[in-house]
Amino acid sequence: MKLEELITEDNIILDLKGGNQEEVIDELIERLRENNFISDPLIFKEAIYKRENEISTAIGDGIAIPHAQSKVVKNPTIIIGRTLAGINYGGEHVNLIFLIAAPENASEDHLTLLSKLSIFLIDESFRAKLLIARKQEDITFAIKNQEKKQENSVQAKSDTNKYLIGITGCMTGIAHTYMAAEALKTAAKNRGMRAKIQTNGANSPENILTVEDVNQANAIIVAHDVEIDTSIFKSKKFVDVPVKKAINEADKLIDLALSYKNTKEQISKKDNFSDKAKKSTKFNFYKHIMSGVSYMLPFVVVGGIFIAISFMFGIYASDPNSDQYNIFAHFFSQVGGEAGFALMVPVLAGYIGYSISSKQALAPSMIGGMLANIGGSGFLGGMIAGFIGGFSTKLIMKSMSKIPKNFQGLISVLVVPLISTFIVGAFMFFILNTPMSMLNNFLENWLSGLTGANAVLLGALLAGMMASDMGGPINKTGSAFGLAMFAANIFEPSAALMVGGMVPPLGIALATTFFKSKFTEQERDAGKACYVLGASFITEGAIPFAAADPIRMIPANIIGAAIGGALSMGLNISLRAPHGGIFVIPIAANKPIIYIGCILIGSIITCLIIGFLKKPLTLEEQKASSEQISLF
Structure with a gap:
């Protein structure tokens, strides 16, 4: 069965009417009911939200893939909805929604086809074709061509009895982590190779590699956008790439990994992941900044629009002491400026830290961002606070890794945030804020005076x-x-x-x-x-x-x-x-x-x-x- 067989033109809505996540999901489910794919919309909706409540199915790049298996699904299908204006979906701005409906006993073939769709959506050009499609048939045509393109790209190779292993891990540990693993396993299967890919997902690593796996491996690939411990590989060479490269160029990466011709020296079974990790890549500063910006952006947009609305009542309409005062202007100004704008820099800093060292870095980095606001160092100061909070947290956690497990919970909740917040706070207060605020004032005056x-x-x-x-x-x-x-x-x-x-x-x-x-x-x-x-x-x-x-x-x-x-x-x-x-x-x-x-x-x-x-x-x-x- 091909992917195009699961997607019909009747199940494509090019102009969704819903203005939010719930309205859009209701609209898509109602279309499934009308087309006789589900027998009970309420039960299926409950299954969809059970999955959404675990973690949002918005995967970035303007895409969401809500999905569920349910006894009320008569035939497997994918219904596609598009909204050019976009909606807020789980905190992300989304234009394309792919709602997957699978029977309770969905076959492995069906699930494989559904994962193929996720892989297709990583292709920027393919996404753009869906966005500019004028008719339903343009969507099905693009999917058919993408499927044919993938089939043609698979080279006839035979690497029987060879073994591929690897690790994948994306920023959120959700979709891209598993898409990369699926792409590598599919490419290996097409060659006749065995494959085992460890996925460092949102909850915990799955399919964990063992020393035996490493000893038997002919090719090793690590695809990640976050730091990953590769110490188990010891002296063996491995391909080290971003997650998207594994999704788009899995076959080429396997060629490269096989060319390394790793020697068959055996690694002792006592070696494991607790060993000190070897640094295979430098920290990706750009990635951490973009992570912070993506979380900050909704605050920027909401704050800016609310302030703009307040000005529609008059330039001074939000000031209680002005003759122009209007309570609604005051409301929009307070929500947008005093609340929305005030949170921009702290959120930026907090999620830069989160990108570097997960949730333990969130509090110290966000507090550092607030200090940047208070001290006048602004956006640039917030970025620096995020990096200091993230890396100091990582260093402290690493130094305390040998403390007995019984105390690890207390350390992660109390000790680590406390020490790292002190480090960030002291740096911002005593060192950074004064010179950075002076630089900001100079830059603002220069830009304001540009003519x-x-x-x-x-x-x-x-x-x-x-x-x-x-x-x-x-x-x-x-x-x-x-x-x-x-x-x-x-x-x-x-x-x-x-x-x-x-x-x-x-x-x-x-x-x-x-x-x-x-x-x-x-x-x-x-x-x-x-x-x-x-x-x-x-x-x-x-x-x-x-x-x-x-x-x-x-x-x-x-x-x-x-x-x-x-x-x-x-x-x-x-x-x-x-x-x-x-x-x-x-x-x-x-x-x-x-x-x-x-x-x-x-x-x-x-x-x-x-x-x-x-x-x-x-x-x-x-x-x-x-x-x-x-x-x-």
């Missing part, structure tokens, strides 16, 4: 970075700078950054409309969806086009975005909500009409550059495009 050419150049740089790799490290660096300025109540960079995110899909949409002869029919259809995606500040709509023709598309995106961003900064446009696109511009931008004009100018320039650079398709190319597996 003319300087403001134009900064706007162009930020928007161009946003459009350059659409979610990659350059994009994230620009976003982090914008968030730092946002936390310091400087809102002009946020406006330039949103221009950079909206221009690429909008510019491509215009190009597919006005230069039809230069795009295939499928590309023109996808271009229509880019209008909605671009207006919603969903840059991913541009990814399939950029991936298919990077030499022309990427420069066009960057130039158009940079010009739009330069105009935005040059005209002193501020934006008090860094996300949301057209939905927040009317209430969050100080000059909404002019701001929309900046976005349109950048989009038109991108469109014209694409139209100039791309050549019209020949009749042969048009014919070939309809016969080949389409990009879309």
